[in-house]
Every structure is written in structure tokens, then in C-alpha cells.
Amino acid sequence: MQEELKDLNKKALGAAISYMGKVAWPTIALTFLVCSLFVLCIVLFANDVITVWLATPLVSVLTYMAYTPLHEAVHGNIHGSRSRMRWVNDVCGYLAAPIIGVPFASHRHEHFTHHRYTNIKGKDPDYLISEMGKGPFSVLLTTLKFFYAQNSFFAENNWHSADLKERVVYSAELCFSLGWRLLAILLIDQPGISIVVLVGYFFGGLFTAYWFAYRPHYPYDNTERYQNTSSLIMPPWMRPMEWFWLGQNIHSVHHLFPRVPFYRYHALHRDIEPILRAHGTPILGIWSRAPVTRG
Template structure:
């Protein structure tokens, strides 16, 4: 069997993992969307400590991107085009807490997939130096978010049809308006019912709507974009994205907390496979993927040791 035939066989097998509606993704986005806006309300109302609110907002920010990312690749509806509208609405909802319009991210992210680790072509290389100093660690996710809008407006908008332009405007408006309405509610009826001062509300808002999401974005970019593509110099299918396999005792819990992105190499090899099935595909085709050269690391002590 030729190498091309082996790859095609793996691809057909992977397609079998994405032939149904991705209900876990739909449920995830529904919970995260509601929780993202209810958590600041709970903090201002005194139902949650600020520290808990910050951690929850960081987690919801990380989790929301999973839904946005899945929708970009059509992984919510899989091969069922009759459910394409579900895929798009999952993306629209996930885009609001993520702060990035689905249509803009789709343009940027496809460029990343088509040119992974290629200098001057892969837009995600903007975060390749995020660990060089604390400023870059914090700035990278903000720059990456801003880049979504810049690339879309510069490269896609001029030739975009009216429907796409309208979608971008509506998505951007929803992202901004939802936050304005939330602030009005927090400083108005929520603060009044809790009987707290404007200063106290401002502190709660700062931590839950700025600090928490920023922490989530830093963790997101580090785990989702930075570490899985190190050293950011290798290009080519199967070799430009890594697998990080946790010890057996921690594998299930750790993989869920990572959002299955420790198996990000599977995503780049088979983009339509839903996130919660990355591990299953890797385990089913471990030998074949090793043969293709997919970089794989296992945690040994406190260090990642490359095993392939």
C-alpha cells in the first residue's frame, strides 16, 4: 500500500467520527453563552465571590472558543448539510463571548490552516513569541483578536457579497451591544437590588469582564495556538502540529480540561472531526500517525518528552 493510500484510508476512517450532529458542542455553547453573562450578575449581586467569578470567566472564555472553532470548520453539523444552519448559529452564539465574529475568524483561521508555520503567511505566528516576556504573554491574545478584524476588513471585505458584509456587521454589533446591555444591567438594577456602590460594581466589572476573560484568552492562545505548533518552523501536513499525551491517571480529566486540544495534531490532519473525538482518532491510528511523523510528546516528571 502506498503512503497516499494509507493517508486516504485514515481520512475515510476519520470521516466516520464526524457523521452526526455534534450535540456535546451544542450543549457546551448553550451553557457557556448563558454562564458568561450570568456570572458577572452573580458576582455583583453578591452570590459569588469575585475570585470565583474571575476563574469562571476565564474558563468560559476558553470554552466559548471551542464552539467558535468547531463552527468555523463545519464540525457541528459534520457531513449533514441539512443542519448547516445549526452549525452557523452555534458559531454566532459562541462568537459573542469570544469577542470574534464567526465570519471574520473563518477567514483568518483558514489562512492559518492553509499556511501553518509559514512565515509571512500564517497569521497565528503573531503569538509565536508570546513566552519571551510578560508583556508578550498578555499582548499576544489581544493582538490576535484585533488581527481577526483587520484581516477580514483588508482581505475579505472588498470582494465580499452583501450577505457576508451584513453578517459581519450584525455579529460585531451583537458582540458590542451584548456587553453594553450587560454593563447597563450591572450598574443599574443588579447593583440597586444588591445595595452596593458604583465603585464596588466597577471593581467587580473590572475583574469579571476584563481580568477573567483576559486570563482565559492567555491560556487559550498558549494551549490552543502556541504550544501545539512549537517550534513554529515546521510546515507540512501531519508534522506541523503536535500531540501532548498526558499520563494515564490524568489522561481523561486533563484532556477534557484542555478541551482535547492536546490532540490538536488530529484537528490539523482531519479538521472536520469534532473536538471530543480527537483522542479516539489518535488512539485508533497511533501507528499510522507515527509513521507520518506526527510530533507526539508524553509527560515524564515535569517535562514533555518527545516519543515520535
């Protein structure tokens, strides 16, 4: 049985490789679209073109969507195997980071640790998000803790071993991420600017923490490579809205093959679904969490 699973894993890797290595032009386009729309949203609100009731959910949506380019840049998926285009990858990461409020240069330390120790309490820095399951108040409190952990991980775990450049970049990113929000609140003379900037960010971050971190790894009781992350399948009526998730509901594919770009998750999942099932990967309904017989 183990030999059969090893052979299946090799086949899955072969399928995944066919989706890796190319320049991720859709991610580049997404980065500039999200950043442009985010700035436009703030400008329109500042000029009283849109209300706080429209600007706040738009900021939330764009905050969530900003994490995918950052996440892709952390994995080096934007430039693929084209090392000369690494600068494009980094530009996308640095542009998206101040929106989602997570420093790009230091996030790879936290995120790679999460990949290395997925679901291992005391080692996986994202394990704290498991506290979300304890009730509504815990959801809010855990989200705040998660924000803090994402920004403080480098300072607490890598600061002393980092060189001066890494420390300066990390500090500059933190200052810019906090600074633009403070300046917006102080300089934009519109009632509700604090709600747009802070509440909009909070709910965008909460959605990211819940759907990108909590739900794919729940119930946090399995550390096996093929079983520590779920594929969350949406019902047919939700398929027209599925683009909003940016493929992150198929999170098992990312943990198995992190160099596959997000817009290829669904295609690869279809290719290797029998292999995933043979390995015991949880393939569940996104709401019911009941096993789905066909994805």
C-alpha cells in the same frame, strides 16, 4: 517509502471518515451549557451572589470553552453532512462568538487561511502567536495582538471582495461583542465588574491563544502536513482534568482531519497513532515536550 506513507495516509483517512458526518449533539449541548453558565455567572455576580474572585476565573474558563463550539461551527462540524441542519451549526457559532470575542461569520476566512498556510511566516495569520516564546511581557503583548488580528483579519483582507451581507454581519458581530461588555460595565452596579468582564476575558483568551494556537504549533519550524502540529499527551495524573482541554491538546488530529468533531480526537488518535508516528507527527509530553513513546 513514499508509496508506503501514501498508503498509510489513505488508511488514516478511512479511519477519520468513520468519525465524520454525524450531527454533533455533544457540541450543541456544550454550546448551550457554556452560554447558559456564562450568563448565569454574570447575573449571579450582578446580584452579589458570587464574588469577583469567583466570577473572574469562571468567566476565564467559560471564555476558553466557548472557542471550541465556535471553532467547530466554522468547520461545519456541528451539522456534519446534514445540510438541512446548517442553521443549527450557525446558531451555535453565533452564540459562542460574543463570549470568546471572535466574529463567527468572518472567522472562517482567518481560520481557513491558517489551515492552508500553517506555520508559514507571512502567510499564516496565526504565526504572530509564535512571539509568545520571547518572555512573560511578550506573552501579554502577543495575546493582545492576537485578539486584534482575529477581529481585524476580515476587514484587512476580505472587506473589498465581500458582499453587503457579509460586511453587515461582520460589523454587527463586532458591535455586539464590544457592546455587551461596555453595557455590563456601565449598568451593573457592582465593584469589580470591569475585572470580571475584561480581566476574566483576557485570561480566558490568553489560555486559548497559548494552548489552542501556540503550544500545538511550537516551534513553528515545520510546514509538512503530518508534522506542523503536535499531539500533546497529558501525564496520567492529569487525565481526570483532561476534559477541560476539550481534546484540543490532540491538535494534530484536527489539522489532519478538520471535519472530525473535537470529542472524537482521542479515539481517532488511538486508531491512527502508528500512522502518525510513521509520518513523524510530534507526539510529546504536554509539559516536558519530550517524545512520548506511547500515547
